[in-house]
Amino acid sequence: MKGKVLYLSSIGLLAMIGLLGLPVFSPAQGLKAQGYLLTEYVVKPYMTKEFETTTIEEKAMFADINFPYGYDAFSTEDFHYYFFTPIGKDFASLDRFNAELTEAEARLPENYETLEKRMAGAYEYYREMVVYLRPDLSYAPAESNIKPEESNYVLLELTYILPEKEKEFESYSRDWAALCQKIGFRIGYVAYRGVFGTDNPFYVSTMIARTQADTFVEEERIMKTLSPEEQAELGVAYEKAFSYFRKYETKNGRSRPDLSYTPKAK
Known part of the structure; x- marks a missing residue:
């Protein structure tokens, strides 16, 4: 979000509409299928303090006008910052989001422009995209082995799929989620598909844990409980995944509640 209006092109909107018709069969019952504005900043290492300071100041400005759209923030070891803003799932919700941003810019204090310039000096570049x-x-x-308030570590997986392999990859992803359920893996993850502004076909997922060490402990626990046949099944699943990738990145980071924004309840 970050105070910058994103207007989707007709191609982006058509892609969004196409996703609205997707069936949702999921063990992740608490999740809501909807679009998110994902903003990524690549921050200059020596300017991280300035970037975070201005982000907190900006958050306070949006809180003062009770901007109705919140966002969750994450930062990674390589100085990337990610902000996930839920924006709804249809034409009307996208229009409302853009209208609210336009109205907010008119209500923000005069020094907001100066704040944005300070922030811009702290990062190399930023990009906005819509993910679903x-x-x-x-x-x-x-x-689960963690409570929501204990969620600190995040593993982001950025997966770029070979052209025309989306259906096969999504079928594999559903099988992988079923396998996690079968073996009782205690750490969950949330998956998003790129819609607009990304190098599609693109998928990103966030796995949240208490610490990175907890993920290693859980993996070790699982491997000790699996039979040789089940371990072989797991290995085959890993190999199958990479047959769909044209590019694959992982980023270790942490949740940033200090940089996140939750609007006041109406």
Whole structure:
């Protein structure tokens, strides 16, 4: 979000509409299928303090006018910052989001422009994209080993799929979620599909845990409980995934509640 209006092209809107008709069959029952504005900043390492300071100041400005759209923030070890803003799932919700942003810019204090210039000096570049949360490709464990307030570590997986392999990859992703449920993996993840502003076909997922060490402990626990046959099944699943990738990146980071914004309840 970050105070910059994103207007979707007709191609982006058509892609969004296409996703609205997707069926949602998911073990991740608590998730809501909808579009998100995902904003990524690549921050200059020596300017991280300035970037975070201005982000917190900006958050306060939006809170003062009670801007109705919140966002969740994450930062990674390579100085990337990600902001996920839920914007709805249809034409009307996209129009409302853009209208609210336009109205907000008119209500923000005069020093907001100066604040934006300070922020711009702290990052190399930023990009905005629309992604669509896919509950059917996500996984929520029946038994979690963390409480929401303990969620600190995040693993972001950015997956760029070979052309015309989306259906096969999504079928694999549903099978993978079912396998996680079968073996009782205790750490969940949320999957999104790129719609507009991304190098499509593109998918991104966020796995949240207490610490990175917890993910290693959980993986070790799972491997000890699996039979040789189940371990072989897991290995085959890993190999199959990479047959769909043209590019694959992982980023270690953490949740940033200090940079996130939750609007006041109406």
